[in-house]
Amino acid sequence: MNGRALNLLGLGLVAVIGIAFLVLIPRLFELDVVLELTVYMIMAILALSLALIWGYGGILCFGQSAFFGLGAYTYAIAVFNIGESTIPLLLAIVLPAAFAALLGYFMFYGRISDVYLGVITLTVTLILFNSVNSTAGPEFRIGSARLGGFNGIPGIPPLNFPGNKASPIDLEGMFYLATISLLATYFGLRLLLASRFGRIIVGIRENERRAELLGYDPRAYKLATFTIGGALAGFAGCLFANWGNFVSPTIFGLAQSAQIIIWVIVGGRGTLIGPIVGCIGIQWLTTALGANQPSGGPDWWAKIFANAPLILGIILIAFVLLVPKGLVPTLGDLGQWLLSSRGKRAKTRLEPKRAEEG
Amino acid sequence: MDLVALLAIQVLYAIASLALISVGLAIIFGMMRVINLAHGEFLMLGGYAAIVATNNGVNIWLSMLVVAPIVVGLIGVVVERTIIRFLYGRMIDTMLATWGLSLFLVGLTTAIFGNTTVGISAPLGSFQIGAYRTSAYTLFVIAVAAVVLAAIFAVMRWTRLGLIARGTMQNANMAAALGVNPPRVYAITFGVGAALSGLAGAVLAPVSGVFPTIGVAYVAKSFITVIGGGAAILTGTVSASALFGTINQIATFVTTPVFGEVALLGAAIVLIRLLPQGITGRFFRRGL
Amino acid sequence: MTEPLLQTRDLSMHFGGVRAVRHVDFSLAEGELRCLIGPNGAGKSTFFKMLTGQLQPTHGHILFRGQEISYAHAHEIARLGIGIKTQVPSVFDGLSVRENIWLAANRIHSRAQTKRVVDEMLERVGLTEAAERLVGQLAHGQRQWVELGLVLATDPQLILLDEPAAGMTHEEVHKTAELVREINRTKALIVVEHDMQFIRMIAKQVTVFNQGSVLVEDTVESIMRNPQVRDIYLGKQAAA
Numbered sequence: 001m002n003g004r005a006l007n008l009l010g011l012g013l014v015a016v017i018g019i020a021f022l023v024l025i026p027r028l029f030e031l032d033v034v035l036e037l038t039v040y041m042i043m044a045i046l047a048l049s050l051a052l053i054w055g056y057g058g059i060l061c062f063g064q065s066a067f068f069g070l071g072a073y074t075y076a077i078a079v080f081n082i083g084e085s086t087i088p089l090l091l092a093i094v095l096p097a098a099f100a101a102l103l104g105y106f107m108f109y110g111r112i113s114d115v116y117l118g119v120i121t122l123t124v125t126l127i128l129f130n131s132v133n134s135t136a137g138p139e140f141r142i143g144s145a146r147l148g149g150f151n152g153i154p155g156i157p158p159l160n161f162p163g164n165k166a167s168p169i170d171l172e173g174m175f176y177l178a179t180i181s182l183l184a185t186y187f188g189l190r191l192l193l194a195s196r197f198g199r200i201i202v203g204i205r206e207n208e209r210r211a212e213l214l215g216y217d218p219r220a221y222k223l224a225t226f227t228i229g230g231a232l233a234g235f236a237g238c239l240f241a242n243w244g245n246f247v248s249p250t251i252f253g254l255a256q257s258a259q260i261i262i263w264v265i266v267g268g269r270g271t272l273i274g275p276i277v278g279c280i281g282i283q284w285l286t287t288a289l290g291a292n293q294p295s296g297g298p299d300w301w302a303k304i305f306a307n308a309p310l311i312l313g314i315i316l317i318a319f320v321l322l323v324p325k326g327l328v329p330t331l332g333d334l335g336q337w338l339l340s341s342r343g344k345r346a347k348t349r350l351e352p353k354r355a356e357e358g
Numbered sequence: 359m360d361l362v363a364l365l366a367i368q369v370l371y372a373i374a375s376l377a378l379i380s381v382g383l384a385i386i387f388g389m390m391r392v393i394n395l396a397h398g399e400f401l402m403l404g405g406y407a408a409i410v411a412t413n414n415g416v417n418i419w420l421s422m423l424v425v426a427p428i429v430v431g432l433i434g435v436v437v438e439r440t441i442i443r444f445l446y447g448r449m450i451d452t453m454l455a456t457w458g459l460s461l462f463l464v465g466l467t468t469a470i471f472g473n474t475t476v477g478i479s480a481p482l483g484s485f486q487i488g489a490y491r492t493s494a495y496t497l498f499v500i501a502v503a504a505v506v507l508a509a510i511f512a513v514m515r516w517t518r519l520g521l522i523a524r525g526t527m528q529n530a531n532m533a534a535a536l537g538v539n540p541p542r543v544y545a546i547t548f549g550v551g552a553a554l555s556g557l558a559g560a561v562l563a564p565v566s567g568v569f570p571t572i573g574v575a576y577v578a579k580s581f582i583t584v585i586g587g588g589a590a591i592l593t594g595t596v597s598a599s600a601l602f603g604t605i606n607q608i609a610t611f612v613t614t615p616v617f618g619e620v621a622l623l624g625a626a627i628v629l630i631r632l633l634p635q636g637i638t639g640r641f642f643r644r645g646l
Numbered sequence: 647m648t649e650p651l652l653q654t655r656d657l658s659m660h661f662g663g664v665r666a667v668r669h670v671d672f673s674l675a676e677g678e679l680r681c682l683i684g685p686n687g688a689g690k691s692t693f694f695k696m697l698t699g700q701l702q703p704t705h706g707h708i709l710f711r712g713q714e715i716s717y718a719h720a721h722e723i724a725r726l727g728i729g730i731k732t733q734v735p736s737v738f739d740g741l742s743v744r745e746n747i748w749l750a751a752n753r754i755h756s757r758a759q760t761k762r763v764v765d766e767m768l769e770r771v772g773l774t775e776a777a778e779r780l781v782g783q784l785a786h787g788q789r790q791w792v793e794l795g796l797v798l799a800t801d802p803q804l805i806l807l808d809e810p811a812a813g814m815t816h817e818e819v820h821k822t823a824e825l826v827r828e829i830n831r832t833k834a835l836i837v838v839e840h841d842m843q844f845i846r847m848i849a850k851q852v853t854v855f856n857q858g859s860v861l862v863e864d865t866v867e868s869i870m871r872n873p874q875v876r877d878i879y880l881g882k883q884a885a886a
Contacts, residue, residue: 203743213721314462
């Protein structure tokens with residue numbers, strides 16, 4: 001079958017590029033670039049979590065940053081209290097997953113429609129933001145961790161090798177961890193989507209009523225999808241808290257939630273590679289525009305180009321109006337602009353087909 | 359006893375401000391099935407409009423009650439004509455586009471006004487309830503909310519525009535078949551909704567100050583109120599505001615404002631779980 | 647007397663003030679093939695929706711092999727063995743024909759069996775050639791066949807067909823009738839149809855719905871001669 005061959009070719013390509021990236025980057029670039037790329041990898045995992053929930057599960061989640069932030073805060077609080085990082089890492093996955101399961105239960109078993117789902121998830125995120133934001137006083141502490149309100153939690157101890165508190169993972173180690181995690185997430189999700197479960201959730205996305213009439217309970221499948229997405233986002237949050245040794249309530253903010261949505265829209269719903277490319281591309285774009293201010297340039301330059309909300313807002317409106325599916329040509333252009341490698345360009349073009357094959 | 363009176367005023371104020379910040383959203387959602395995620399930014403723009411006008415010598419009452427609604431109403435019409443109208447019937451895309459608009463407006467106001475809080479002092483001073491002092495402006499906000507709701511009721515009940523609005527709420531296609539021009543109705547509706555949001559943002563500006571991201575503080579509450587209320591604009595907004603405002607204020611009073619917010623969320627999620635169609639989906643079905 | 651496969655007792659459905667289905671007592675024996683006819687708005691589709699759990703009856707009971715299913719979820723009823731082909735084909739448009747059938751077969755079969763069942767079903771509904779095409783790109787008639795394939799692949803004991811011959815060519819109608827008769831060798835069916843030619847090809851027993859109630863129930867020949875039925879429904883159809 002031709003489709004299957006393409007499928008395997010694509011997978012192989014991603015694997016090759018991923019491994020090359022993993023091996024070459026730390027050898028070719030200075031630490032600051034590696035550090036920057038590390039956060040891209042972490043955010044790409046976050047993008048994949050929404051790619052699963054929204055792109056394949058058809059669940060309109062506008063509050064993916066709730067799970068991301070919850071993961072980051074859980075890790076920070078737990079690691080301050082426990083010291084060794086293995087249990088905090090697990091908690092940072094389990095707690096957001098449990099929260100997603102609870103929220104998902106209310107939403108799916110309450111038969112809440114698409115649109116309300118978006119509003120509810122967004123609202124939950126905003127309330128988390130408001131709540132955590134107002135915990136600045138010294139009375140807000142969990143064990144030995146002060147929540148710090150809008151100031152956030154600084155000096156979060158880094159992850160250590162499992163069971164060995166004395167050997168923390170250094171900055172380069174974080175790059176390897178983040179990149180390997182991203183690759184593992186990507187291939188794990190490909191596997192999941194190729195499985196019986198994955199095919200059923202895509203079926204439910206396509207026609208929920210028909211899936212029901214065939215005897216599948218859409219509520220249970222959506223709940224499971226949502227929970228997996230929550231766990232993934234929580235894991236990304238944990239890595240993020242590690243990356244900067246810092247977490248603040250802006251992680252729950254509207255801008256953060258919007259970013260995740262924009263990555264997926266730009267990259268394309270119903271693909272996995274799209275949101276990764278969308279995430280890295282958008283992050284790179286906003287960083288580059290902000291940083292590359294010409295010296296002595298006019299004042300308005302910074303006001304417009306170093307203005308992430310303004311840029312992101314325009315991108316989101318433009319994509320919804322002009323390329324609502326995160327169209328492949330745009331992706332191709334972006335890819336061309338970002339990466340000079342021919343192989344990568346071909347890959348992004350093939351992805352939508354392969355994704356449906358999944 | 360004084361404490362009870364004070365608490366009563368605060369509960370009433372919580373209800374009034376919830377109704378005020380939600381009613382513009384409720385009109386746009388109830389009549390057009392458009393979920394406007396830039397709603398918080400419309401409120402924010404109303405605040406800025408009032409402050410800029412006041413600082414340029416316009417009477418403060420005029421700035422809040424006339425200038426702000428007109429400015430934001432016009433912005434609303436422009437937004438409807440340039441973005442929303444291309445997306446009717448695509449609810450999710452409309453949400454996404456208005457979210458983009460929300461970010462854009464935050465960015466734009468940051469570029470123009472900077473990322474600092476600006477304010478105008480609340481007029482009217484304060485008054486005494488027994489041993490407690492409270493701001494007289496609180497009563498003004500309650501009065502504005504009452505007048506706005508009464509005005510909407512009057513328009514919906516007794517005017518041709520209100521009849522068209524009710525018809526469109528019930529059945530958009532039917533209204534179109536009766537010769538109503540939906541594009542014009544939609545543009546006007548969106549403008550009116552935006553104008554009311556501008557008014558609310560302006561009236562609340564002296565209380566909270568204004569900064570580019572203040573919309574975030576409003577948007578969650580107003581969405582909860584509108585969804586909790588259900589499809590009927592007026593009864594929905596009033597009943598949900600009454601429920602959530604009371605819960606929020608009492609929880610705040612007993613514990614902290616943070617817990618007040620959490621209680622509000624909890625109540626909203628439970629309500630939506632029990633009544634997915636909102637309060638007016640089950641009760642007061644014949645409400646406006 | 648053996649227990650009926652499906653039975654409804656005093657089944658009613660009201661939408662606000664509209665009584666779409668009123669006090670319907672209906673009974674279907676194991677292995678029976680029944681046609682439902684009646685003018686538009688007679689309540690046939692609403693009746694089907696209640697039988698499959700897509701609508702909850704206002705009052706009354708539905709019994710499937712003696713088990714109460716009136717308030718069960720759609721997926722639970724499907725698992726008990728009732729399958730439905732809806733009036734407007736309800737299929738997975740974004741997936742290929744093979745994937746569509748796979749999703750249906752997969753619910754009751756193991757992985758290895760599923761593949762075999764899918765191939766057989768593709769053959770049976772004549773879509774082997776089109777197996778890899780997206781269902782959304784197929785013609786209306788072919789989409790009907792896809793949906794029929796979906797329903798059959800879950801191996802239900804009772805199959806509800808809502809206007810299976812609608813929009814089909816003369817030739818396809820014959821093919822459908824043949825398939826319906828073949829299915830009926832092992833399964834019970836209820837078929838809603840307007841095409842009297844088609845009904846003559848397949849039916850023995852016919853139930854006539856009118857204004858939400860059962861007007862009459864008889865053999866196809868008697869129904870065709872029934873003046874009351876002629877008045878409400880057949881007049882224009884038979885003449886055409």
